[in-house]
Amino acid sequence: MQSMNWSHAEKKIARTAFDAALDKELAALLADFKRRALAATSAPQLWEIEDFLREQRRDIDRKYDFRYSQLIMVLGRLLREGWLHEQQLAGLGEDKLALIRRAASL
Amino acid sequence: MQSMNWSHAEKKIARTAFDAALDKELAALLADFKRRALAATSAPQLWEIEDFLREQRRDIDRKYDFRYSQLIMVLGRLLREGWLHEQQLAGLGEDKLALIRRAASL
Numbered sequence: 001m002q003s004m005n006w007s008h009a010e011k012k013i014a015r016t017a018f019d020a021a022l023d024k025e026l027a028a029l030l031a032d033f034k035r036r037a038l039a040a041t042s043a044p045q046l047w048e049i050e051d052f053l054r055e056q057r058r059d060i061d062r063k064y065d066f067r068y069s070q071l072i073m074v075l076g077r078l079l080r081e082g083w084l085h086e087q088q089l090a091g092l093g094e095d096k097l098a099l100i101r102r103a104a105s106l
Numbered sequence: 107m108q109s110m111n112w113s114h115a116e117k118k119i120a121r122t123a124f125d126a127a128l129d130k131e132l133a134a135l136l137a138d139f140k141r142r143a144l145a146a147t148s149a150p151q152l153w154e155i156e157d158f159l160r161e162q163r164r165d166i167d168r169k170y171d172f173r174y175s176q177l178i179m180v181l182g183r184l185l186r187e188g189w190l191h192e193q194q195l196a197g198l199g200e201d202k203l204a205l206i207r208r209a210a211s212l
Contacts, residue, residue, distance in 0.1 A: 026152075
């Protein structure tokens, strides 16, 4: 995958899909956080929320890696997790779509 | 202060006052956190809240040190910051109260 060639048009499609997935995941996290914050009634719950936010932040930082050498795996994972729909990848070469689908099914 | 002698009754008074201050500060933090959580509308604000919680947790962990060698300074600080009222220390020896008041004025 390291040697895979991404055309200018494909890079643009991948970037748009990637950014949309990130926005979607962050919006879901914000909503989840607000539910937890609203429900919190004690200090231990506050520290649980802090731990939760730290883990989520670290996971998201690691997951959203736009390097072209990682992109097939990353887009596959986003597809699997539902942050991305396959139609958002329309326009990518069939070779890449097949690999992304395979990565999504892992 | 290391060599200061705390009677059983004084230890009990100090412990009760210390615990009440901690409860008060944690309740204030919880309310502040809920205001921030309610106002958050974006991921950067989420990470700001995470940083805020981490700092508050660390500060509170450090501040609430019940070792008798630290207690004069700790109670003085809690008095200064308003987490404690002087009447909650009634029953401590005048020597200790004088030192706590002096620590509170630092």
